[in-house]
Amino acid sequence: MMIHPFHVHGCSFQVVSRAGQPVDPRTEGHKDVVVVDRRGVEILLRVDQKADKKTPFMLHCHILQHEDAGMTGQFTVT
Numbered sequence: 001m002m003i004h005p006f007h008v009h010g011c012s013f014q015v016v017s018r019a020g021q022p023v024d025p026r027t028e029g030h031k032d033v034v035v036v037d038r039r040g041v042e043i044l045l046r047v048d049q050k051a052d053k054k055t056p057f058m059l060h061c062h063i064l065q066h067e068d069a070g071m072t073g074q075f076t077v078t
């Protein structure tokens with residue numbers, strides 16, 4: 001089973017649930033990276049600044065082969 005250490009630029013986040021189940025309250029702190037597998041992870045982003053189409057935030061898998069294969073994205077905040 002493949003896992004993906006996902007990173008979101010420009011903000012921190014909390015893991016709300018993993019595989020549809022609430023996470024252990026001891027792990028609710030703000031994160032920089034979250035391990036994602038096929039069961040899914042729900043996160044809550046905290047964003048303190050805007051990001052438009054010229055300077056969007058980026059998210060990606062930290063495994064370079066995955067990132068190069070397209071496991072990357074951008075998003076804007078208004």
Ligand SMILES: [Cu+2]
Nearest residue numbers: 004061063066
């Ligand atoms: Cu990956």
